[in-house]
Amino acid sequence: xxxxxxxxxxxxxxxxxxxxxxxxxxxxxxxxxxxxxxxxxxxxxxxxxxxxxxxxxxxxxxxxxxxxxxxxxxxxxxxxxxxxxxxxxxxxxxxxxxxxxxxxxxxxxxxxxxxxxxxxxxxxxxxxxxxxxxxxxxxxxxxxxxxxxxxxxxxxxxxxxxxxxxxxxxxxxxxxxxxxxxxxxxxxxxxxxxxxxxxxxxxxxxxxxxxxxxxxxxxxxxxxxxxxxxxxxxxxxxxxxxxxxxxxxxxxxxxxxxxxxxxxxxxxxxxxxxxxxxxxxxxxxxxxxxxxxxxxxxxxxxxxxxxxxxxxxxxxxxxxxxxxxxxxxxxxxxxxxxxxxxxxxxxxxxxxxxxxxxxxxxxxxxxxxxxxxxxxxxxxxxxxxxxxxxxxxxxxxxxxxxxxxxxxxxxxxxxxxxxxxxxxxxxxxxxxxxxxxxxxxxxxxxxxxxxxxxxxxxx
Numbered sequence: 324x325x326x327x328x329x330x331x332x333x334x335x336x337x338x339x340x341x342x343x344x345x346x347x348x349x350x351x352x353x354x355x356x357x358x359x360x361x362x363x364x365x366x367x368x369x370x371x372x373x374x375x376x377x378x379x380x381x382x383x384x385x386x387x388x389x390x391x392x393x394x395x396x397x398x399x400x401x402x403x404x405x406x407x408x409x410x411x412x413x414x415x416x417x418x419x420x421x422x423x424x425x426x427x428x429x430x431x432x433x434x435x436x437x438x439x440x441x442x443x444x445x446x447x448x449x450x451x452x453x454x455x456x457x458x459x460x461x462x463x464x465x466x467x468x469x470x471x472x473x474x475x476x477x478x479x480x481x482x483x484x485x486x487x488x489x490x491x492x493x494x495x496x497x498x499x500x501x502x503x504x505x506x507x508x509x510x511x512x513x514x515x516x517x518x519x520x521x522x523x524x525x526x527x528x529x530x531x532x533x534x535x536x537x538x539x540x541x542x543x544x545x546x547x548x549x550x551x552x553x554x555x556x557x558x559x560x561x562x563x564x565x566x567x568x569x570x571x572x573x574x575x576x577x578x579x580x581x582x583x584x585x586x587x588x589x590x591x592x593x594x595x596x597x598x599x600x601x602x603x604x605x606x607x608x609x610x611x612x613x614x615x616x617x618x619x620x621x622x623x624x625x626x627x628x629x630x631x632x633x634x635x636x637x638x639x640x641x642x643x644x645x646x647x648x649x650x651x652x653x654x655x656x657x658x659x660x661x662x663x664x665x666x667x668x669x670x671x672x673x674x675x676x677x678x679x680x681x682x683x684x685x686x687x688x689x690x691x692x693x694x695x696x697x698x699x700x701x702x703x704x705x706x707x708x709x710x711x712x713x714x715x716x717x718x719x720x721x722x723x724x725x726x727x728x729x730x731x732x733x734x735x736x737x738x739x740x741x742x743x744x745x746x747x748x749x750x751x752x753x754x755x756x757x758x759x760x761x762x763x764x765x766x767x768x769x770x771x772x773x774x775x776x777x778x779x780x781x782x
Contacts, residue, residue: 331389331409335397336420338404338429345403349436350396361439364545368431368562369394371548373407373414375424375555385549386730405432427553427560430467434562437466442564456688460563460571461677467561469540469576470676476578476664478538479657480510482592483517483583484766485551494617494650495520495583501654502581503528503537507661510576512569513541513560514551517583522556540576544569550728565690566721570595575678578664579611579657584620586766587727590627590757591720595687597631598713600642604682609667610642611660618648623764630757634716634750635709686714693725693732695739698778703746703754719744719754719778726777727767742778751780 345353353361370392374385393408405428414424442448442459449455464470472478479502483495499509499521509525511518522539529537541557544566553560563569574580574596582593596612599605614624624645631639646653665675673680691697701715722742725732736742744751758778761767767776 330412331391332412332415332418333406333408334410334415334418334420335404335406336425336428345396345398345436347398349440350398350403352439353396353432353436361435365431365435366392366394368435368545368548369405369407369428370410371552372424372427372431373410374549375414375427375552405429421555423555423557427557430560431562434463434467438463438562438564441466451689453683453685453688456568456685457571457575457679457683460568460575463563463568464561464572464576464677467559469559469561472538472676474675476661476668476675477507478510478540478576478578479507479521480573480577480580481517481521481583482512482573482580482585483589484585485512485514485516485518485588486586487516487584488765490617491584491620492516492520494615494620494648496524497650498581498583498615498653499524500528501650502657503530503534504532505654505658506532506534507654507657508538508540510538510540510542510573512547512551513543513553513557515554517585517589518551519554519556520583521581522554526556542569542572542576546725546729546731549730567688567690571683571688574599574681574683576676577610577678578675579660580613581653581657582612582614584616584623584766586761587720587723587758590630590761591717591724593627593631594713594717594720597635597639597642598687598710598717599681599683601635601639601708601710601713602682602684607667608681609660609663610681611644611657611664612642613644613646613653613656615646615650615653616648621647622760623766626757626760630753633753635713639709639713684710684714686711687717691718691721693722693729693735693742695735695742698722698742698744699781701744701746703744703750705747705750716750716754723758723778732777736777741776743781744778745781755780 353365355362370389391409395406397404397406414420448459495517502509503525509521511521539556539558541553541560542563544563546566563572616623628640644656668675671680701719703715726736726742
């Protein structure tokens with residue numbers, strides 16, 4: 324039953340989607356508001372899901388606006404229900420929670436409980452060991468039923484900005500449409516902008532081809548979900564423990580990756596992917612990657628290419644194809660790449676739905692806790708292998724993203740001022756040029772606010 328408030332709603336909702344019964348100890352942990360309990364994490368993620376479609380991507384604004392939001396677990400003889408108070412009214416229609424949002428809400432509950440009990444507390448996984456981290460990623464995805472697909476490789480991961488302009492958003496829809504026409508499914512970070520557009524376009528392509536069992540997969544993590552709440556098209560949602568495991572989930576799931584224009588977060592993803600593919604162990608691994616956008620976005624990819632070649636070398640660009648303003652060719656390139664992926668994995672007896680053979684070094688797996696000290700200590704010098712420099716550059720951009728949109732990062736910047744970055748002068752110059760270009764292209768501006776840099780370069 325909903326309340327009479329126009330902006331906020333009180334309601335009790337039952338499970339929608341996959342959810343096991345919860346034990347009494349799991350419920351107690353979820354309702355524990357202390358540091359050892361799961362309630363603060365569960366509440367943040369639940370509020371983000373219920374806030375889907377909000378007009379802000381500032382986590383602090385979202386949590387301040389809904390400071391009276393509360394969510395409780397109600398135990399029933401046949402399972403559990405969730406009781407929400409002061410929830411965003413936009414999540415309801417005529418007093419009933421929208422079905423897709425309800426599925427996402429219980430996916431949050433499923434993953435928060437599973438990660439706490441089975442990944443962290445069970446002792447089964449040594450999260451400092453590379454192989455064990457990959458196993459943990461596999462188990463989270465399997466528990467979320469993302470690995471149930473048993474057919475030819477067809478999953479395209481799409482990356483890009485969550486606050487892009489309308490011209491670029493429409494382009495992502497056109498690309499998604501061409502992917503859908505060719506029977507390709509879509510996985511994104513599940514938020515708005517370049518994460519929603521490809522899914523929206525693919526729904527039309529799939530409908531025209533009468534493809535009923537399509538997949539629209541969203542992969543997120545607690546630190547970013549408030550800024551990028553799951554969009555309504557996502558049919559399968561997984562919440563990973565942290566950004567590094569989220570990125571690993573993307574590349575293990577993907578049969579190909581399409582990157583649209585974005586800002587610092589997209590640059591972070593590109594550097595992560597570049598660093599992995601520069602690892603000599605992955606030299607022969609087929610992995611179709613296309614960077615694409617409308618004609619007006621060509622300058623963005625020129626700037627990205629200049630930064631990558633200037634910091635990591637020209638060979639790093641050989642793993643990418645840059646296609647401007649040609650959605651059909653993007654989709655055709657993905658289809659051709661899928662054939663190579665299928666043949667490689669068949670020949671090496673690797674799984675179609677989880678890329679076990681891809682080598683991911685520990686520096687790309689271990690969580691980077693963004694602090695002022697950690698940012699200042701990043702090794703941004705050339706005297707290291709390119710894939711290791713890529714890992715550190717990725718961490719630098721992770722810090723910029725944290726300072727821009729994550730609640731803890733925003734508060735740290737307000738308290739201590741901008742992060743400091745130091746390194747080789749040529750790298751620092753390229754880094755500053757890239758981030759300055761993002762600002763000039765309005766790729767660092769948050770909706771409704773004036774952008775203030777969250778970093779400064781020091782000698």
